[in-house]
Amino acid sequence: MLRIFDTLTGHRRLVLTENDRAILTRKGRTVDMLGAGEHRIKRDDVVEQHKLTSAIFSGGNVDALLRDAPDLAAKHLVELRTDANEVAVVMREGRLFTALAPDSRMHLWADAGPFDVTRHDVAADVRVPDDLAKRLMRARLTSLMTAAEVAEGHVGVMTLDGANPTVLASGAHMFWNAGARVAVKHVDMRLRSHDVTGHEILTRDRVTLRVNLAADFRVVDPVTAVTKVRDFEEALHRALGLAFRRTLGALTLDALLADKVAVDAEAADAVRAEMATLGVEVGAIALKDVILPGEMRDILTAVVAAEKEAEANVIRRREETNATRSLLNTAKVMAENPVMLRLKELEALEVIAGKVERLTVHNGTAGLLGDVAKLRD
Known part of the structure; x- marks a missing residue:
């Protein structure tokens, strides 16, 4: 009967559940917002239905709704706005719901709440609080954040x-990407070694050679090391090369080869002083290798060989002189002491007996010793 009556009067029935909402538009103007229940509307009315499960009002006529029915909009919708330097984090019934970027607007169904809104001024602090960052990551709401991870033993210059x-x-850091542009440069704070290989130097006596250097260093002021020069390791490389070029270039080749340690100590002070102004502490500096050109290496090899041969000749002459002097002393002792002579004769006899298979002695050892003595005379 009601259906027939509605048909005759130009009406119809609309049933909405607890999870449904509807916007009623008549002749292009919003006249009502309907909640759960049965509603009697005119046949020509336009109904736009929404689900509260999404919570976000996504109707295309929100501006018309706010203009034509501001009281209805205030009753059924929650409006969120952010300014140019603000991020809004929306909580729904104690759980993270969404995040709103700067210069944005969002409308939520009031009946889908309650909603709690936390606002963050990205101009004042671009960092995302740690607990909030973890919640945003778990909820996969990371579009407004950027991450920077600093490894152990490093620092980041932001x-x-x-x-x-x-x-x-060191650790993980999260920043709002809706504010200022964040850049993080990683700096290794550990003790490291830097090598300068094949550095060519002209000595005072005009010999071209190549040297290999090594220096231990570590960064003590990361901000200075990053901001004062483009690359502090390149600056260390250049400082080592120039300092050793000045020091070694003032020496002859013989002086350089004679005392490399003194050269290291002299050049190190200049390098340490220069790098200290860049926030870098330089430790031990070593001149590891001195590489000569091929022809110079052959010449030095010949010189060293001649020097060693001369030293060997001197040693041989000295030993020969010592041996002759020892023989002369022995002869003098034997001439003055016949018993010593007889003992040496017995030693000679022992040596001879050890080299033959059989030795026959006639007339006793006195005759044998006499014959040996005759041989001596």
Whole structure:
């Protein structure tokens, strides 16, 4: 009966559940927002239905709704707005729901709430609080964040729009990407070694040679090391090369080869002083290798060989002189002491007996010793 009556009067029935909402438009104007229940509307009314499960009002006529029915909009919708330097984090019934970027607007169904909104000024602090960052990551709401991970033993030098450098400790850091442009440069704070290989130097006596250098260093002021030079390791490389070029270039080849340790100590002070102004502490510096050109290496090899041969000749002459002097002393002792002579004769006899298979002695040892003595005479 009601259906027939509605048909005759130009009406129809609309049934909405607890999870449904509807916007009623008549002749292009919003006249009502309907909740759960049965509603009697005119046949020509336009109904736009929405589900509260999405919570976000996604109707295309929100501006018309706010203009034509501001009281209805205030009753059924929650409007969120952010300014140019603000991020809004929306909680729904104690759980993270969404995040709103700067200069944005969002409308939520009031009946889908309650909603709690936390606002963050990205101009004042671009960092995302740690607990909030973890919740946003678990909820996969990371579109407004950027991450920077600093490894153990390193620090990060963070700049905002290329200025105001600050130091970040090792670990994970999250930043709002809706504010200033964040750049993080990683700096290794551990003790390291830097090698300069094949550096060519002209000595004072105009000999071209190549040297290999090594220096231990570590960064003590990361902000200075990053901001004062483009690459502090390249600056260390250049400082080592120039310092050793000046020091070694003032020496002759013989002086350089005679005392490399003194050369290291002399050049190291200049390098340490220069790198200290760049926030880098330089430790031990070593001149590891001196590489001569081929022809010079052959000449030096010949010189060393001649020197060693001369030393060997001197040693041989000295030993020969010592041996002759020892023989002369022995002869003098034997001439003055016949018993010593007889003992030497017995030693000679022992040596001869050891080299023959059989030795026959006639007339006793006195005759044998007499014959040996005759041989001596």
